[in-house]
Amino acid sequence: SQQGEEDPQALSIQEGENATMNCSYKTSINNLQWYRQNSGRGLVHLILIRSNEREKHSGRLRVTLDTSKKSSSLLITASRAADTASYFCATRRGSTLGRLYFGRGTQLTVWP
């Protein structure tokens, strides 16, 4: 399987701390996308990083991609209680027409 796999499965931090979540995958990819899901709700697109990119920023989010290690990380700086959610990485292979493969996600809890 070339689905993304996130770790840790669960992460609990205090407000103001940084949260780092990792994702690994098994086959070559076209791009990798990170999503957030609040409990029982829809998936919110956070950031897309292409296979020829190494790092991308969006507000308090920083995503890195290491294609040699087949891994990505999502860093949320200065976390807030509102960041509490599940975070998923999803990979897209070059040979498919857009199908995303999701990992199991990291459940992030930020305590006020």
Place this chain on the structure above:
Amino acid sequence: EPEVTQTPSHQVTQMGQEVILRCVPISNHLYFYWYRQILGQKVEFLVSFYNNEISEKSEIFDDQFSVERPDGSNFTLKIRSTKLEDSAMYFCASSEEGLIGEQYFGPGTRLTVT
């Protein structure tokens, strides 16, 4: 900001009944997708749709499932004869570009089959 919408938010149906889940993708998007998430499990791809035909489907998307774009705005998923194991959250997504673009997801329809 444009967003994908889905109706209904929650559908309860009896086993063997047909259900239609509806989605309105973002208006200038050309690629459409259905995914599902069984409670506590990964989000799984069902089908992608482009230019009025299925581009790709997963092994989950068997003969009980069908998709349609009946007009210029709606995109539907039909399950002909629901089973208990079809109970899940169903997400519609759309994308401006197929291979390289971001996929934007709707809020989901929670389908409960009793």
